[in-house]
Amino acid sequence: QVRGDDRDAMATSAMVGQGEVLTGTTIMACTFDGGVVLGADSRTSSGNYVANKVADKITKVCDKVYLCRSGSAAHTQAVAGYANLYLNQHAIELGEKGVSVKSAATIVKEIAYTNKEWMNAGMIVAGWDKAQGGQVFAVPMGGTLMEVPFAVGGSGSIYINAFVDKNWRAGMTRDECKAFVRKAVSLAISRDGSSGGVIRTVTVDAAGQNKEMVPGDQVARYQDEHLPTLGSNAPIFT
Numbered sequence: 001q002v003r004g005d006d007r008d009a010m011a012t013s014a015m016v017g018q019g020e021v022l023t024g025t026t027i028m029a030c031t032f033d034g035g036v037v038l039g040a041d042s043r044t045s046s047g048n049y050v051a052n053k054v055a056d057k058i059t060k061v062c063d064k065v066y067l068c069r070s071g072s073a074a075h076t077q078a079v080a081g082y083a084n085l086y087l088n089q090h091a092i093e094l095g096e097k098g099v100s101v102k103s104a105a106t107i108v109k110e111i112a113y114t115n116k117e118w119m120n121a122g123m124i125v126a127g128w129d130k131a132q133g134g135q136v137f138a139v140p141m142g143g144t145l146m147e148v149p150f151a152v153g154g155s156g157s158i159y160i161n162a163f164v165d166k167n168w169r170a171g172m173t174r175d176e177c178k179a180f181v182r183k184a185v186s187l188a189i190s191r192d193g194s195s196g197g198v199i200r201t202v203t204v205d206a207a208g209q210n211k212e213m214v215p216g217d218q219v220a221r222y223q224d225e226h227l228p229t230l231g232s233n234a235p236i237f238t
Contacts (some may be wrong), residue, residue, distance in 0.1 A: 024044075024070075024154070024155045024194030025043065025044075025156065025195055026041045026153075026155070026156030026157060026189065026192060027040045027057060027058075027068035027069065027070050027154045028124070028157075028164075028181055029068060029126035029151050029181075030136065030149070031134045031136055031149050031150065031170075032134065032172040032174055032176065032177035033171045033174075034133065034134065034205045034206065036127060036204050036205075037177045037178050037180075037181045037201055037202070037204075038058050038066050038068055038124070038126050038181075038201065039058075039182060039200065039202075040057040041057070041198070041200075042054045042056070042196070042197030042198045043195055043196035044073055054197055054198060055073075056200060057070070057200070058200055058202050058211075059077075059080040060084075061080060061104055061108070062087040062091060062098045063097045064101075064127045064208075064209055065087070065098065065104040065125065065126075065127030065128075066125075066126060066127055066202050066209075067080050068123060068124040068125075068126070068153065070122045070123070070153050070154035071119075071120040071122050075120055075121045082111055083104065083107050083108050086107050087104055087107060090103065098129070100132065101127040101128065101129050101132065101137065102137070104125055106145065108139050109137075109144070113144075114143070116142050116143045121141065122141050122153045122154065123138075124137070124138055124151045124153055125137045126151075126204070128204045128206065134205065136148055136150060137151075138153070140153070150168050154188075154194075154195070155194045155195065156189065156192035156194070159188050159191040160184045160185075163183075167180060168180070174203060177203075178201055178203060182199055183220070185199050186199060190220075190221065196216075197216055198213050198214060198215055198219070199213070199214040200212070200213050
């Protein structure tokens with residue numbers, strides 16, 4: 001016989017994740033000579049249903065520091081909101097416009113680690129500060145904090161790890177790094193059913209922060225993908 005509290009626990013367990021909106025996704029951040037470029041697709045899914053085709057998964061947490069989000073949309077949005085609150089308070093205490101990238105990453109790590117038993121969130125913190133320049137920190141599920149020259153995450157990352165490992169190089173220019181990130185995300189979109197939509201990028205350096213978007217119909221397509229339209233003038237390979 002199942003007791004009432006056991007039935008409640010079983011019901012709760014069955015419901016968790018059933019209708020949860022996940023950012024099954026591709027996120028990425030990469031350093032270049034003088035700054036960083038962050039990139040992400042824009043598809044948010046709930047099971048087999050695409051809940052949002054143009055989600056913004058790159059969230060600003062303080063001046064010149066951004067958070068790439070993958071996992072549960074609700075969890076990562078909560079982390080971004082709390083991080084933004086704490087970091088803005090810290091900046092006021094310091095009398096500065098923003099805080100260091102490492103400080104921002106540490107706050108995100110503390111939130112993720114403290115709540116690791118129930119939180120479904122894999123994140124990348126990246127940005128620029130005057131002390132250390134461009135930096136990338138990976139905060140995977142569980143709350144580990146790692147400083148790395150580049151990071152990829154989300155369901156699409158497994159398809160592009162080899163590409164990124166082979167083609168990343170230190171000292172890239174701003175434009176080279178942006179093209180590299182867009183190429184990597186487009187490759188993930190071509191293989192991963194949970195990644196898609198537009199490609200958003202954020203470039204951060206001493207000059208400022210610039211957010212850009214590649215529309216879905218301009219995202220590179222590859223030889224094994226179905227084209228949206230097939231006509232006499234449609235290319236077979238693009």
